[in-house]
Amino acid sequence: MMLVTGGAGFIGSNFIRYAIREGLGPVINLDKLTYAGNLANLADVDESPHYAFQQGDICDEDSMLTLLRHYHPTVIVHFAAESHVDRSIKGPYDFIMTNIVGTYSLLNASLNYWQEEGQPADFRFIHISTDEVYGALLQDESPFNEQNQFRPNSPYSASKASSDHLARAYYHTYGLPVIITNCSNNYGPFQFPEKLIPLTIANAIEGRAIPLYGDGMQVRDWLFVEDHCEALSMVIKSGGRGETYNIGGDNEKTNIEVVRFICTILDRLVPCSAGEYSRLITHVSDRLGHDRRYAVNAEKIRKSLGWEPATLFEDGIVKTVEWYLNNSQWIERVRMGRSRRTGA
Structure with missing residues (x-):
């Protein structure tokens, strides 16, 4: 049994579908269903006998322990987090509560549960994190390692x-079997449309300005979400207790490269009579404290677990654009705040 926190979000929902498809065990999806939690992301597995949803808040330690005692998971995959940098600048409180206090509460509940169960050797707590914890890289610096x-x-x-x-x-301190993963920027289906790639696609097809921070030369390492899910499955099966694994896509691109490439794909797939989509690119004031470059060295997980990204950025971004073009109603419902609780 696997408990996935934040499973109604972007990466979490992709991981749940992957886990069910690959037979990683029954999955319990725990999600508070805030603005980015959307049960419509999991409509295709909602009736699966291997899936169940439980609404809850990771900050509530007592309810987390009750949940663990009820379902008896052997793996916890902890995605639940506030993750949008702009929102953290405008309102840091929610980030402190969810990402710090919530993780503490879940860890403490998991420790109590693990001890009650006799400290089973096969138990794992997989903590999903980000390459942003390492700060920013200069242009000529080597990618982040563990x-x-x-x-x-x-x-x-x-x-x-x-x-x-x-x-x-x-x-x-306590011996709780924790494994930490730090991933680079994910992209793919079901990403909330405030992030760069889905925002670019949605605004372009609606003929709206495509905002680009500063000069657009910020560099990110892009990881297709399916590749990330595969890496996590390997970590769950074979990762070492107490280890940290960086997971990257080996796809460093500037933001302006990404946006222009999306515009080129859209020019081919849905040409616009008003001209090329790149005409919509609009440079806006840069984000406060905007990190210039992230890049991830994933050599450790390659060598120790045999994982490497399978999706070239050029292929993954085409798949992503096609998905959003074919799911415009999903974008509309998410923007209007519908479907979080009902999956409608």
Whole structure:
């Protein structure tokens, strides 16, 4: 039995579908259903006998322990987090509560449950984190590896760095079998349309301005979400207790490259009579404290677990654009705040 927190979000919902498809065991999806939690993301597995949904808040330690006692999971995959940097700048409180206090509560409940169960050897707590905890890279610096110091630069990344420290401490202090993963920027189906790639696609097909921070030369390492899910399955099956694994796509691109490439794909798939979609690109004031470059060295997970990304960015972004074109109603419902609770 696997408990997935934040399973109605972007990466969590993709992982649940992957887990059910690959037979990783029955999955319990725990989600608070905030603005980014959307049960419509899981409509295709909702009737599966291997899937169940439970609404709940990871900050409520007592209810988390009750949940664990009821379902008896052997694996917890902890995605639940506030994750949008812009929102963390405008309102850091929710990030502190969910990412730090929530992770503490879940770790503490998991520790109590694990001890009650006799500290089973096959139990795993997989803590999903981000490359942003390492801070920013200069243009000529080597990609982040697992030994890099944490240098978070936004309230979001600081809250995730804090949660990583807590997860590590629960392993080293109490022996709780924790594994930490730090991934690069994910992209793919079901991503909430405030993030760069889905926002670009949605605004372009609606003929609206495509906002681009500053000069658009910020560099990110892009990881197709399906590849991330495969990496996590390997971590669950074979990852070492107390280990940290960086998961990256080996696809460094500037934001302006990504946006222009999406526009080129749209020009081919849904040509616009008003001209090329790139005409909609609009440079806006840069984000406060905007990190210039992230990149991930995933050599450890390659060598120790045999994983490597299978999807070239050029292929993954075409799949992603096609998915959003074919699911315009999903975008509309998400933007209007519908379907979180009902999956409608």
